[in-house]
Amino acid sequence: MRTSGASLAETGRYLRRSLTQSLRLMVGLPDYDAYLSHMARTHPGQEAMSYEAFFRERLEARYGGGKGRCC
Amino acid sequence: MHSIRRHLVWLVVAVVGAFALGTVALSRGEAINALWIVVAAICTYLIAYRYYSLFIATRVLGLDAHRKTPAHRHNDGLDYVPTDKNVLFGHHFAAIAGAGPLVGPVLAAQMGYLPGLLWILAGVVFAGAVQDFIVLFISTRRDGRSLGDLIKQEMGTVPGMIALFGTFMIMIIILAVLALIVVKALAESPWGTFTVAATIPVALFMGVYLRYIRPGRIGEVSVIGFVLLMAAIFGGQAVSMSPTWGPMFTFDGKALTWMLIGYGFVAASLPVWLLLAPRDYLSTFLKIGTIIALAIGIVFVAPTLQMPAVTQFAQGNGPVWSGNLFPFLFITIACGAVSGFHALISSGTTPKMLDNEKHARFIGYGGMLAESFVAVMALVAAACIDPGVYFAMNSPAALVGSTPEAVAQTISGWGFAVTPEMLVQTARDVGESTILGRAGGAPTLAVGMAHILHQVIGGQAMMAFWYHFAILFEALFILTAVDAGTRAGRFMLQDLLGSFVPALKRTDSLPANLTATFLCVAAWGYFLYQGVVDPLGGINTLWPLFGISNQMLAAVALMLGVVVLFRMKRERYAWVAAAPAAWLLVCTLTAGWQKIFSADPKVGFLSHAAKYADGLAQGVLIAPAKTPEAMARIVFNDRLDAGLCALFIFVVLSVLVYSVRACLAARRANHPTARETPFEPMAVA
Numbered sequence: 001m002r003t004s005g006a007s008l009a010e011t012g013r014y015l016r017r018s019l020t021q022s023l024r025l026m027v028g029l030p031d032y033d034a035y036l037s038h039m040a041r042t043h044p045g046q047e048a049m050s051y052e053a054f055f056r057e058r059l060e061a062r063y064g065g066g067k068g069r070c071c
Numbered sequence: 072m073h074s075i076r077r078h079l080v081w082l083v084v085a086v087v088g089a090f091a092l093g094t095v096a097l098s099r100g101e102a103i104n105a106l107w108i109v110v111a112a113i114c115t116y117l118i119a120y121r122y123y124s125l126f127i128a129t130r131v132l133g134l135d136a137h138r139k140t141p142a143h144r145h146n147d148g149l150d151y152v153p154t155d156k157n158v159l160f161g162h163h164f165a166a167i168a169g170a171g172p173l174v175g176p177v178l179a180a181q182m183g184y185l186p187g188l189l190w191i192l193a194g195v196v197f198a199g200a201v202q203d204f205i206v207l208f209i210s211t212r213r214d215g216r217s218l219g220d221l222i223k224q225e226m227g228t229v230p231g232m233i234a235l236f237g238t239f240m241i242m243i244i245i246l247a248v249l250a251l252i253v254v255k256a257l258a259e260s261p262w263g264t265f266t267v268a269a270t271i272p273v274a275l276f277m278g279v280y281l282r283y284i285r286p287g288r289i290g291e292v293s294v295i296g297f298v299l300l301m302a303a304i305f306g307g308q309a310v311s312m313s314p315t316w317g318p319m320f321t322f323d324g325k326a327l328t329w330m331l332i333g334y335g336f337v338a339a340s341l342p343v344w345l346l347l348a349p350r351d352y353l354s355t356f357l358k359i360g361t362i363i364a365l366a367i368g369i370v371f372v373a374p375t376l377q378m379p380a381v382t383q384f385a386q387g388n389g390p391v392w393s394g395n396l397f398p399f400l401f402i403t404i405a406c407g408a409v410s411g412f413h414a415l416i417s418s419g420t421t422p423k424m425l426d427n428e429k430h431a432r433f434i435g436y437g438g439m440l441a442e443s444f445v446a447v448m449a450l451v452a453a454a455c456i457d458p459g460v461y462f463a464m465n466s467p468a469a470l471v472g473s474t475p476e477a478v479a480q481t482i483s484g485w486g487f488a489v490t491p492e493m494l495v496q497t498a499r500d501v502g503e504s505t506i507l508g509r510a511g512g513a514p515t516l517a518v519g520m521a522h523i524l525h526q527v528i529g530g531q532a533m534m535a536f537w538y539h540f541a542i543l544f545e546a547l548f549i550l551t552a553v554d555a556g557t558r559a560g561r562f563m564l565q566d567l568l569g570s571f572v573p574a575l576k577r578t579d580s581l582p583a584n585l586t587a588t589f590l591c592v593a594a595w596g597y598f599l600y601q602g603v604v605d606p607l608g609g610i611n612t613l614w615p616l617f618g619i620s621n622q623m624l625a626a627v628a629l630m631l632g633v634v635v636l637f638r639m640k641r642e643r644y645a646w647v648a649a650a651p652a653a654w655l656l657v658c659t660l661t662a663g664w665q666k667i668f669s670a671d672p673k674v675g676f677l678s679h680a681a682k683y684a685d686g687l688a689q690g691v692l693i694a695p696a697k698t699p700e701a702m703a704r705i706v707f708n709d710r711l712d713a714g715l716c717a718l719f720i721f722v723v724l725s726v727l728v729y730s731v732r733a734c735l736a737a738r739r740a741n742h743p744t745a746r747e748t749p750f751e752p753m754a755v756a
Binding site: 020021023025029034036052055061062064 | 146147148149150152154155157158159161162165166286287289290343344347348351352355356359420424555558
């Protein structure tokens with residue numbers, strides 16, 4: 001009983017995280033944690049951007065380049 | 072035995088779908104419930120996804136789960152990120168779903184709901200979803216390159232340049248027609264105008280909040296923005312009833328046109344974080360929320376369709392747009408069936424985030440099926456309002472008159488019984504002074520949505536709220552598109568003109584940017600103004616131009632698919648892309664030819680121009696023009712539109728010639744010539 005309760009909570013957390021990620025990616029913001037783990041894995045020497053800097057960088061990349069959207 | 076059982080459940084789906092479609096198609100006279108359409112559509116999608124997209128994935132394209140995708144190859148945590156396929160589906164869907172699938176089906180409803188429904192379903196299964204899927208695949212195998220680059224790479228520089236130029240012109244037409252929809256919805260509507268105007272300060276506030284007060288807290292600021300928007304809708308109601316404020320927010324079409332042009336220029340020159348980004352958050356979330364709400368509403372309310380399955384306008388001569396079912400139905404409904412613009416999205420950010428090549432099927436093919444469902448819902452919303460009200464809203468005054476009495480009389484004469492009281496009452500229900508002459512799809516859709524949603528929440532008293540909510544929702548993402556599109560157009564223009572005037576190419580130079588922005592705004596502003604003063608309502612002129620150009624871009628994308636299949640030495644499967652490409656070529660070239668040369672002045676630009684030119688030569692005024700100058704302007708605009716149509720035809724024909732040459736060359740070669748990024752195996756985690 002306890003285990004199924006725990007896995008239910010886990011499923012809930014997973015769904016919640018996926019939903020948040022989806023909504024953020026819809027407006028062009030990829031997952032910050034994925035970015036951090038990527039930096040830690042492949043560029044251990046370099047300092048990763050703070051969340052605020054990451055947010056700004058992505059905002060410029062999405063809108064600054066003049067990418068068109070659909071009709 | 073096992074394999075038969077595996078298909079059994081799909082057989083049931085197919086039978087249910089066929090039965091639903093049969094009910095929709097074969098009923099004559101009695102009213103049909105909208106749920107039959109929903110069931111028919113969903114079953115069609117399921118079968119198409121299970122069998123046809125699987126066939127494309129395994130046999131035609133040969134998706135390879137072990138091939139490294141650009142997201143893994145270039146992973147930088149920013150542009151290239153391996154992404155969960157459900158999350159990426161949301162991203163892709165939000166990027167492809169816009170105003171298009173909502174407007175086209177509403178306009179097509181003048182022929183009844185059946186022709187539009189059949190084209191949406193057949194179009195998406197065999198053309199639209201195939202295009203999105205193949206382009207996503209091609210781009211993924213080439214490091215996520217854009218459509219223009221892909222055409223350059225696989226066909227040559229000249230067709231690449233031609234396609235880029237064609238895309239720019241399509242962009243201009245799209246912006247004009249989208250802005251026209253907003254103008255049509257807001258003209259003489261203080262409630263709508265106030266609400267939409269209020270989104271500007273709301274977005275500015277959100278921009279500052281996200282930049283300085285709580286940087287990067289998108290969720291939080293979006294909730295605040297949403298609450299403010301809802302307050303703006305109620306504020307708009309107060310404004311529309313106030314004797315002092317009401318008139319201050321009441322504008323005619325021309326005034327709104329100038330405001331939109333000014334807005335477009337300023338918005339596209341401001342820093343992106345201030346206005347564009349926050350407005351985009353609001354419009355994206357509102358769009359997704361509204362689509363879900365509409366789906367729930369339709370299932371919950373199960374409205375009855377009032378529009379006949381097929382009206383007499385399927386023979387042509389419809390009041391909303393002229394021309395026969397073939398070819399004009401197939402260009403009127405673009406997004407939702409097949410849309411060339413999706414090729415730009417499928418070769419944009421999505422291929423850079425694909426975790427595994429196999430996911431291209433779900434995201435490319437499946438994403439387009441989801442958009443098609445949005446188009447089906449728009450069709451249902453338009454078909455469940457009274458046909459008399461539908462035609463009163465969408466017919467130009469030059470055809471049906473401008474008072475409720477005259478309009479009701481004309482439309483009842485067509486066989487759609489409607490009384491002046493009904494028209495006045497509908498306007499009062501949605502909190503407007505009039506609903507006449509509101510072509511363009513948005514107001515009709517808003518009435519349909521209000522009709523459905525007020526039965527779920529709020530009852531009759533909330534009808535006006537839901538109407539303005541729907542108007543706000545459409546206007547919000549159209550304004551985002553105007554802003555983003557002007558910027559995109561500016562970059563394209565700087566790229567194109569930069570080849571001749573190097574000073575213009577510098578995107579860091581303010582004068583160069585402002586010049587390019589001005590040129591871009593002037594271009595769509597011109598077509599917008601032309602549409603607003605057009606006696607036949609503007610939509611009649613601009614929407615076919617948009618449809619023709621958009622479907623031509625789809626044909627170009629599918630031709631790229633054919634070329635790539637030939638170069639992969641998979642030409643025995645090339646029909647998967649070649650058949651829809653051929654169909655689109657037949658439709659768009661016929662439509663383009665008729666728009667230029669048809670002898671019917673309601674269809675052909677040149678014969679319309681000739682009619683007015685003759686009038687000028689003989690010194691007679693032809694209504695609705697009131698001065699010789701107005702007539703001269705009509706003549707000029709007609710010839711300009713004809714020229715534009717000819718240009719589109721030239722673009723698509725030249726790409727066709729280059730594709731055929733590329734295919735022949737690929738056939739002669741004795742080995743695959745497709746220029747994919749070399750195979751690298753996916754790392755085993």
